Amino acid sequence: MTTALLLLDFQNGIAGRFAEAGSDVIAHAGRALSAARSAGIPVVFVRVAFREGFPEAAARNKAFGGIANSPQAPHMTEDAEATQIIAALAPRPAEPVVVKRRYGAFASDLDVVLRGLGATDLVVAGVSTSGAVLSTVREAADRDFGLTVLADACADQDPEVHRVLLEKVFPRQAEVVTVDAWASRLSADGAPRG
Structure with missing residues (x-):
C-alpha cells in the first residue's frame, strides 16, 4: 500500500484569498506537507489553469464556459502568476x-502520475x-482509492457547506481527520500510510 498526499488548488489566485481572509488553511497544509515529506510519502500538487485561448473551456460549461471573456481570463492561463503554487x-x-x-483533480494526467x-x-x-476537494474525493472513491481528508487543511468560502461536507458527505467515502491526528499516526507507525 502506497499513500500519496494531494494538495489541491493551493495556488496564488485561489489559496491567496483564504490567507487574506485570515484562514489558517495554508499553515495546516504546510504541516501536512512537512509530515508527508518526513515520512517519505510522495506529494502531488494539483493546480487549475488553461492554455492560451482557453480551448478547454467549452461554452456549455457553466463554471468555465465564459472564462475566456471574463476579467479573470489573464489570470487563469498556465503561465499566469495566479495559477502558480x-x-x-x-x-x-x-x-x-x-x-x-x-x-x-482527475481532469488532468493525475491518474498516470498516481499509477x-x-x-x-x-x-x-x-x-x-x-469544488476541488469534493470533485476529487468523489472521483477517487469511484476509482477505489483508499481516502483520507485532512479537515483543517481544507477550506471553503461557505463555512456551512464546508461543515456539511466534512461531517456528513466525506465520511461515507473517506476517513476525515485533522492534520495533527494524521501526522501523529505517521510518527507512531514509523511507516508511510494513509
Missing part, C-alpha cells in the same frame, strides 16, 4: 505538479472544499 508550499524539484482543467507512484491511498487537502 503558493510560495509557502513550494514544490521540490522531484514533486509533480499536475495541471487540471476542471474542479476535479507511476504506485499509489493506492490518497490523503487530500485543498481549497475549496465544495
